[in-house]
Amino acid sequence: MVIDGDEIRSAAAELLDAGAHDPLDTMRHSAAHVMAAAVLDLFPEAKLGIGPAIHDGFYYDFDLPRALTPDDLAAIEVRMGEQVAAALPFTRSELSRDDALAELAAQGQDYKVEIVRELPEGEVISFYQHGTFKDLCRGPHVATTAKLGPFKLLNSAAAYWRGDEKRPMLQRIYGTMWATQEELEQHLWRLEEAKRRDHRKIGRDLDLFSFHPESPAAPFWHPRGMALWRALEAWSLKVRTEGGFVEVRTPAVVRKELWETSGHWSHFRENMFAFPDGDHEVGLKPMNCPESLLIFKTGLRSYRDLPMRLADYSWLFRNERTGALAGMFRVRQLTQDDAHVICREDQVVDEVNLALRLVQRQYEPFGFQPRFKLATRPDKKLGSDEFWEMAEGMLADALKGAGLDYTLDPGGGAFYAPKIDVFIDDALGREWQMATVQIDYQLPERFELEYRTAEGGTARPVVIHYAIYGSFERFIGVITEHFVGAFPAWLAPVQVMVVPIADRHLEYAGQVREALVAAGLRVEVDDRAERMQAKLRDAQQQQIPVMLVLGDRDQEAGAVSPRLRTGESAQGVPLDEFIADLRGRVEARELWPYAADAREAAATEPEAGAAV
Ligand SMILES: [Zn+2]
Ligand SMILES: [Zn+2]
Numbered sequence: 001m002v003i004d005g006d007e008i009r010s011a012a013a014e015l016l017d018a019g020a021h022d023p024l025d026t027m028r029h030s031a032a033h034v035m036a037a038a039v040l041d042l043f044p045e046a047k048l049g050i051g052p053a054i055h056d057g058f059y060y061d062f063d064l065p066r067a068l069t070p071d072d073l074a075a076i077e078v079r080m081g082e083q084v085a086a087a088l089p090f091t092r093s094e095l096s097r098d099d100a101l102a103e104l105a106a107q108g109q110d111y112k113v114e115i116v117r118e119l120p121e122g123e124v125i126s127f128y129q130h131g132t133f134k135d136l137c138r139g140p141h142v143a144t145t146a147k148l149g150p151f152k153l154l155n156s157a158a159a160y161w162r163g164d165e166k167r168p169m170l171q172r173i174y175g176t177m178w179a180t181q182e183e184l185e186q187h188l189w190r191l192e193e194a195k196r197r198d199h200r201k202i203g204r205d206l207d208l209f210s211f212h213p214e215s216p217a218a219p220f221w222h223p224r225g226m227a228l229w230r231a232l233e234a235w236s237l238k239v240r241t242e243g244g245f246v247e248v249r250t251p252a253v254v255r256k257e258l259w260e261t262s263g264h265w266s267h268f269r270e271n272m273f274a275f276p277d278g279d280h281e282v283g284l285k286p287m288n289c290p291e292s293l294l295i296f297k298t299g300l301r302s303y304r305d306l307p308m309r310l311a312d313y314s315w316l317f318r319n320e321r322t323g324a325l326a327g328m329f330r331v332r333q334l335t336q337d338d339a340h341v342i343c344r345e346d347q348v349v350d351e352v353n354l355a356l357r358l359v360q361r362q363y364e365p366f367g368f369q370p371r372f373k374l375a376t377r378p379d380k381k382l383g384s385d386e387f388w389e390m391a392e393g394m395l396a397d398a399l400k401g402a403g404l405d406y407t408l409d410p411g412g413g414a415f416y417a418p419k420i421d422v423f424i425d426d427a428l429g430r431e432w433q434m435a436t437v438q439i440d441y442q443l444p445e446r447f448e449l450e451y452r453t454a455e456g457g458t459a460r461p462v463v464i465h466y467a468i469y470g471s472f473e474r475f476i477g478v479i480t481e482h483f484v485g486a487f488p489a490w491l492a493p494v495q496v497m498v499v500p501i502a503d504r505h506l507e508y509a510g511q512v513r514e515a516l517v518a519a520g521l522r523v524e525v526d527d528r529a530e531r532m533q534a535k536l537r538d539a540q541q542q543q544i545p546v547m548l549v550l551g552d553r554d555q556e557a558g559a560v561s562p563r564l565r566t567g568e569s570a571q572g573v574p575l576d577e578f579i580a581d582l583r584g585r586v587e588a589r590e591l592w593p594y595a596a597d598a599r600e601a602a603a604t605e606p607e608a609g610a611a612v
Helices: 011-016 023-042 070-085 097-106 110-118 181-196 199-205 223-242 256-262 289-296 345-366 385-401 442-446 472-482 503-518 532-541 552-557 575-587 596-603 606-611
Strands: 057-063 091-095 125-130 133-136 151-160 169-177 246-248 253-255 274-277 280-284 308-312 315-317 333-343 371-375 406-409 419-425 431-440 462-471 496-500 523-525 546-550 559-564
Touching: 023 057, 023 070, 023 125, 023 133, 023 169, 057 151, 070 151, 091 097, 097 110, 097 125, 110 133, 151 181, 169 181, 199 472, 223 308, 223 333, 223 345, 223 462, 223 472, 253 256, 256 280, 256 289, 256 442, 289 308, 289 333, 289 442, 289 462, 333 345, 333 472, 345 385, 345 419, 345 431, 345 462, 371 385, 385 419, 385 431, 431 442, 431 472, 442 462, 462 472, 496 503, 496 532, 503 523, 503 546, 503 552, 503 575, 532 546, 546 552, 552 559, 559 575
Parallel strands: 246 308, 371 406, 496 523, 496 546
Antiparallel strands: 057 169, 091 125, 125 133, 151 169, 253 280, 274 280, 308 333, 315 333, 333 462, 371 419, 419 431, 431 462, 546 559
16 A cells, blocks of 8 residues: 555654754754744744754744744844854753653743653653754754855745644744855755746646636646646556556445455545445545455466556545645645556565566656665564565565665655655756555455465465556646656647648648648647747747648648757658658657757756746
């Protein structure tokens, strides 16, 4: 059962952890302390949540008497600067559990009290102090506040204490900090660029999809958005078919009993849409796994039937909090390119290896270079150490067998098994977690899956779960921002815009259109009574890869004059030749017309990039 980012870890340990001891992380986490000191200076009654380093900076959560304004952030930033100028040393001290509780309770720091209460008995309880500010903390820290890098506070946002909406809502202040001024400026530029690339804006400008208050669940897909979706889906299905998968489809409405068997009812119920149906209670499926297993159970399976590789691309429903919804990145109705492999234990390494190869193959035409992380046993886990040793070893073997470099994410596994997480960097250098490959011994147990062995006995299979795009919705959000809407031709909703110069070319334009459609290409004719230049400009703005200008000479010769989105053009190309060329590029899923313009724009200096 792949529960996105829902791994169970030791909450108290995580709350205290200052992150890996990377120098930049240490600096960023120290900045969180400096920010907390500044906030307490402005709001002496503030209660502190947690303040970790994050991938581009830091944050701290505060319980404050009123909502923060941009002026507050400016005032906090000034006070942080004063502390940096004062070069205050960070000093470490330790307290017994009782003394720590007494001191924090006396300060009214209720959230800190809660953290200390959850620490295991006998744990050393350490504090770090700079100036007059002292914070419960595991460290490490920089030597003095003068060692902080250039930083900027970005914004504040609501955040529930421990991510739990039944707990108080705190205000989280985000800051970014870098080793050099240049890196800070580059990062601030990236943030601006990310706004320009916002998929919600591009989706509207390119007529791909829209959001409406009438549905709090999902976007509305326009014709061009559906064309993009289908191109992605066709590619994913092709990769799956090559990998030996067959497609299944299972119902959205499922009785509660199935979710009880799978464990979703006890672990995931809050995130499910459930309602009564006559005498029964039913839930909309948040995941496909249990139903795929029911299909497995419809027959007697032999060792020869395994592996069984089932792909299920049906709708899923997750009752995410309204506040957590974010464009296409988090929706309540989603579709995964979901896969379940039911196999023998001796096939697990090969099957995970296959999954990793399919991930690489599927990402290739986007120009993404996936990175792999092996997420190992968390503190709270099911199963013996021997089980984890074996399961982690199988995933490592599969990674090595695929010749892949990977890093470890210690403690990042799900509570029931380790997994491999796949990350990509987009054109802005933002890291996205995409695919996850998860092995699972729990669901086969819960569903009592069995197959007949070669020796005539019965054995329990293993399930491997994976989705490569993840959800289509989120993936489309990511690639829309990555390409800034300038999709390569194989993905582009409209691959060719035919632009007849005058009305007398309309009939020929219709013939060209028919020939392109017959070749399986996506084409539109701009037959508006506009000047050619205006039509070309509009097609360019719509990021259409190829514009085909048709004039007298083209018509007489049965030719076309293509202009690419990237500026190259040719004249009098025979229609057949043009079609064969474009079809070849689309079928090969080339990154063409060279979509690296998006990447180059991101890689260049801020001044040059801003002009793109
Ligand atoms: Zn600290
Ligand atoms: Zn699954």
